[in-house]
Amino acid sequence: MEEKKSLIKNPSFQAILTSVVCIILGLLIGYIVLLIINPVGAGEAIKTIILNFLTRASSMARAKALGNTLAKTAPLLMCALSICFCYKVGLFNIGAPGQYEAGACIGLYAALAWNCNWIVCLLLAAVAGALVGSISGFLKAYRNVNEVISGIMLNWIILYLTNMILTRVKDPTSPYTMKLSSKNSGALIPSAGLEALFAHNKTVTLAIPLSILFAVLIWVILNKTKFGYELKATGFNKEAAKYAGMKEKQNIIVTLAIGGALAGVGAAFLFLTGYQEWSTTQSSVPVMGFNGIAATFLGGLHPIGTIFASFFIQSITDGGALIDKSVYPSQISELISSIIIYLCGFVLFFKYALNNWIRKKETREISKVDGKVIDTAAAGKEGGDK
Amino acid sequence: MDAPYAIEMVNITKRFPGIIANDNITLQLRRGEIHALLGENGAGKSTLMSVLFGLYQAEEGVIKKDGKEVKINDPNDANDLGIGMVHQHFKLVQCFTVLENIILGVESTKGGLLQMDEAREKVLALSDKYGLQVDPDAKIEDITVGMQQRTEILKMLYRDNEILIFDEPTAVLTPQEIEELMEIMRNLRAEGKSILFITHKLNEIKAVADRVSVLRRGKYIGTVDVADTSKEEMSRMMVGRDVNMVVEKEPAKTGDTILKIEDMTVASKVHSNNAVKDVSLEVKEGEIVCIAGIDGNGQTEFVYGLTGMEPLVSGKITLCGKDISNASIRSRSKEMSHIPEDRHKHGLVLDYPLEYNMILQRYYQPQFTSGAGFLKRKEIREYSEKLEAEYDVRSGQGPVTIARSMSGGNQQKAIIAREVDKDHKLLVAVQPTRGLDVGAIEGVHKQLIAERDNGRAVLLVSLELEEVMNVPDRILVMYEGEIVGELDPKKTTVEELGLYMAGAKRNVGAEKAERKEEA
Numbered sequence: 001m002e003e004k005k006s007l008i009k010n011p012s013f014q015a016i017l018t019s020v021v022c023i024i025l026g027l028l029i030g031y032i033v034l035l036i037i038n039p040v041g042a043g044e045a046i047k048t049i050i051l052n053f054l055t056r057a058s059s060m061a062r063a064k065a066l067g068n069t070l071a072k073t074a075p076l077l078m079c080a081l082s083i084c085f086c087y088k089v090g091l092f093n094i095g096a097p098g099q100y101e102a103g104a105c106i107g108l109y110a111a112l113a114w115n116c117n118w119i120v121c122l123l124l125a126a127v128a129g130a131l132v133g134s135i136s137g138f139l140k141a142y143r144n145v146n147e148v149i150s151g152i153m154l155n156w157i158i159l160y161l162t163n164m165i166l167t168r169v170k171d172p173t174s175p176y177t178m179k180l181s182s183k184n185s186g187a188l189i190p191s192a193g194l195e196a197l198f199a200h201n202k203t204v205t206l207a208i209p210l211s212i213l214f215a216v217l218i219w220v221i222l223n224k225t226k227f228g229y230e231l232k233a234t235g236f237n238k239e240a241a242k243y244a245g246m247k248e249k250q251n252i253i254v255t256l257a258i259g260g261a262l263a264g265v266g267a268a269f270l271f272l273t274g275y276q277e278w279s280t281t282q283s284s285v286p287v288m289g290f291n292g293i294a295a296t297f298l299g300g301l302h303p304i305g306t307i308f309a310s311f312f313i314q315s316i317t318d319g320g321a322l323i324d325k326s327v328y329p330s331q332i333s334e335l336i337s338s339i340i341i342y343l344c345g346f347v348l349f350f351k352y353a354l355n356n357w358i359r360k361k362e363t364r365e366i367s368k369v370d371g372k373v374i375d376t377a378a379a380g381k382e383g384g385d386k
Numbered sequence: 387m388d389a390p391y392a393i394e395m396v397n398i399t400k401r402f403p404g405i406i407a408n409d410n411i412t413l414q415l416r417r418g419e420i421h422a423l424l425g426e427n428g429a430g431k432s433t434l435m436s437v438l439f440g441l442y443q444a445e446e447g448v449i450k451k452d453g454k455e456v457k458i459n460d461p462n463d464a465n466d467l468g469i470g471m472v473h474q475h476f477k478l479v480q481c482f483t484v485l486e487n488i489i490l491g492v493e494s495t496k497g498g499l500l501q502m503d504e505a506r507e508k509v510l511a512l513s514d515k516y517g518l519q520v521d522p523d524a525k526i527e528d529i530t531v532g533m534q535q536r537t538e539i540l541k542m543l544y545r546d547n548e549i550l551i552f553d554e555p556t557a558v559l560t561p562q563e564i565e566e567l568m569e570i571m572r573n574l575r576a577e578g579k580s581i582l583f584i585t586h587k588l589n590e591i592k593a594v595a596d597r598v599s600v601l602r603r604g605k606y607i608g609t610v611d612v613a614d615t616s617k618e619e620m621s622r623m624m625v626g627r628d629v630n631m632v633v634e635k636e637p638a639k640t641g642d643t644i645l646k647i648e649d650m651t652v653a654s655k656v657h658s659n660n661a662v663k664d665v666s667l668e669v670k671e672g673e674i675v676c677i678a679g680i681d682g683n684g685q686t687e688f689v690y691g692l693t694g695m696e697p698l699v700s701g702k703i704t705l706c707g708k709d710i711s712n713a714s715i716r717s718r719s720k721e722m723s724h725i726p727e728d729r730h731k732h733g734l735v736l737d738y739p740l741e742y743n744m745i746l747q748r749y750y751q752p753q754f755t756s757g758a759g760f761l762k763r764k765e766i767r768e769y770s771e772k773l774e775a776e777y778d779v780r781s782g783q784g785p786v787t788i789a790r791s792m793s794g795g796n797q798q799k800a801i802i803a804r805e806v807d808k809d810h811k812l813l814v815a816v817q818p819t820r821g822l823d824v825g826a827i828e829g830v831h832k833q834l835i836a837e838r839d840n841g842r843a844v845l846l847v848s849l850e851l852e853e854v855m856n857v858p859d860r861i862l863v864m865y866e867g868e869i870v871g872e873l874d875p876k877k878t879t880v881e882e883l884g885l886y887m888a889g890a891k892r893n894v895g896a897e898k899a900e901r902k903e904e905a
Contacts, residue, residue, distance in 0.1 A: 224760050224761060224763075225759050225760050225761060226749060226750060226755040226760070226761060229742065229761060232738075233735045233742075233746070236736070236737045236738060237735045237736065237737075239731050239732050240731070240732050240733065240734060240735050240746070241735075242695065242715065242732075243693075243695065243724070243726060243733070244715075244719075244746045244747055244749075245714065245715040245716030245747070
């Protein structure tokens with residue numbers, strides 16, 4: 001009893017528990033929506049979403065599909081890390097999609113127009129993301145402009161700027177940028193033998209282990225270093241940080257610049273694998289940055305948890321694309337995965353509810369125990385009086 | 387049968403997780419008496435009043451009005467029963483006039499239009515009857531704290547409340563204003579109102595109350611007639627042991643000048659005038675200098691300017707012979723320790739564990755951070771444990787306790803430990819005993835005097851008259867951003883101090899002001 005109670009109070013256990021509850025609830029609601037639209041295929045469809053690559057027929061196809069999911073997990077993880085890092089410093093980096101766009105823009109432009117190799121492209125993507133992030137940071141630090149507002153506006157500004165710039169390196173016959181494999185294969189992130197494990201899926205590259213490395217790095221910075229100590233202190237209490245002589249304004253800018261660099265690298269991790277090209281006619285902000293928010297919360301705001309959360313979210317997104325389109329309308333995959341991802345954002349709410357419940361229960365137990373003691377004491381007193 | 391008590395709270399018990407805030411408390415308020423409720427911070431006074439006001443529901447016990455049991459589920463019920471309260475922090479709308487504030491919530495209307503004339507007449511009549519001078523058309527933001535308090539009292543009277551609760555009403559007043567308030571309370575009693583007076587100031591109880599009920603750590607200690615008891619007796623009931631009410635100290639042995647401030651001016655954040663105007667002062671090693679004054683006379687901005695939290699408009703600060711007028715907070719902190727006014731806003735990162743808060747001013751030093759920028763966790767833990775032991779900082783889980791979960795007294799002890807243990811020549815202590823109980827206050831005062839005896843210069847900023855009179859070696863009075871008086875605590879009286887605090891007297895800077903006029 002005692003052990004069980006302390007387990008449920010353990011923050012790590014709570015984080016995992018609430019994340020799992022969110023996932024189950026999300027799947028359940030997704031299932032109900034499927035049932036309402038068409039009860040016949042609902043069971044099959046939800047199974048497809050959960051199993052994703054496992055539904056493929058051959059082991060080769062399974063490995064290849066898993067490779068695809070992993071290739072898209074890496075950029076998602078970078079966006080999630082960007083948001084997670086900033087969140088720990090008390091900033092909500094909803095501008096991650098804009099920083100991601102900037103990374104895609106400069107990364108691809110360097111690859112296609114200047115024929116840079118992949119390392120240079122990656123670094124330039126990081127710098128571009130950092131610059132966009134620091135615009136929000138600067139406005140926040142010196143003009144007290146909320147980073148959410150400036151971030152959202154920059155998302156759109158950078159989107160059209162990117163479309164404009166990348167039109168110069170686009171394929172003449174389609175709205176997409178030129179293929180790296182034919183124009184400049186040196187800009188492709190090397191696979192380093194990883195493709196062999198995934199049925200020669202060429203999009204499985206070093207980006208995947210690198211993104212995991214970044215997650216570990218972010219965790220170390222936040223928890224083990226002086227730099228992380230300062231940043232987190234600034235996030236928790238800006239005034240106390242100032243009082244302690246920290247440069248709180250500078251810290252805000254640096255934080256959003258780092259967040260921007262992470263998102264920028266995230267874009268490079270997608271577009272420099274040759275998985276897809278940038279469409280210069282797109283008119284919506286890339287969903288990757290927004291899914292990063294869900295992955296951050298689902299991952300319990302912990303860089304390591306974010307790794308698993310990113311994989312899960314990417315997996316259900318890909319699984320959703322496999323739903324039988326003869327039974328459901330074509331928008332169904334996006335709809336169901338959005339519902340699940342939306343529910344993932346409720347982690348903090350569930351954690352709050354859980355702790356509330358624990359507290360209430362404790363209060364009841366205390367009153368019960370104390371009540372008895374007081375009763376007997378009062379009874380004894382009364383007896384004495386008589 | 388006419389019951390003798392206006393309100394009775396019988397055997398009230400209220401529990402919170404892990405604590406019994408009120409443990410079987412009985413409070414009986416006679417009709418037409420001033421009944422003081424005495425207790426330290428955390429003794430359960432506020433909880434008890436919240437139960438009476440319907441903000442909390444007691445688990446056990448009953449409330450009786452005129453001998454009849456009543457249920458109070460929310461503040462509206464309390465209002466219907468004629469219970470009114472002046473909160474410690476006034477609940478007034480700043481941009482409304484006095485009159486508008488008084489009628490707020492009980493406006494009389496005709497066809498949707500306010501009927502102000504009727505209300506004005508009633509307010510003026512009440513103000514006349516009880517000697518509550520207010521200007522009904524003045525806006526709250528323009529009037530003195532004393533008048534704001536009178537507005538709060540009129541609010542209760544306008545609602546025909548019979549039972550009036552005053553929650554630490556004198557904390558924000560000058561000695562003269564306190565005297566006026568006491569007179570008002572006597573008038574109210576004469577008119578048959580029953581008053582509950584919550585305080586921890588024994589002088590005031592002696593001056594005005596008929597009976598006093600004492601709470602200690604959630605328990606009811608007893609009720610006594612004020613006339614038959616002494617201050618010492620009351621403080622013993624409140625604290626549970628004898629308290630040394632006089633601060634013991636040797637005469638100061640002063641040395642070199644540590645801090646020299648010349649014509650310092652600091653801008654205000656709320657209005658276009660400067661909050662601190664041409665302040666000059668010196669603090670020598672081995673002395674405690676106290677800046678006294680009523681809250682909001684520029685003390686906060688003065689400290690911000692001194693510690694580097696706000697830039698100076700003009701003036702020069704010299705610390706240990708170095709000009710630090712434009713130095714950063716970090717470089718000032720090498721010679722200066724600062725116990726901030728607001729421990730939650732500035733003093734602590736509440737979501738950090740205690741050990742991280744203990745190194746807040748020193749985390750970057752080689753003792754706690756390696757050359758590569760990694761925190762030395764073992765050293766941090768050991769340092770925190772050392773400070774906790776030396777300064778008797780108590781917490782649930784030691785160094786890993788989250789600062790937010792600690793009691794206010796222990797949070798303050800942690801800050802004091804951190805600031806005193808760090809290298810410094812000057813200690814700036816801003817209201818270091820705010821919100822602490824009598825026992826803890828004694829400890830803080832001893833610490834300040836030990837600092838002084840160790841050859842440090844101590845600059846104390848305080849609003850508490852008792853502290854101002856007992857702890858420092860010199861008193862400087864600040865009024866509207868200027869130093870208007872320098873007093874010797876051994877030679878002055880509370881009354882004289884009050885005149886300086888209210889701006890009625892000055893003995894410093896008068897010639898300078900005249901010189902300026904001539905020029």
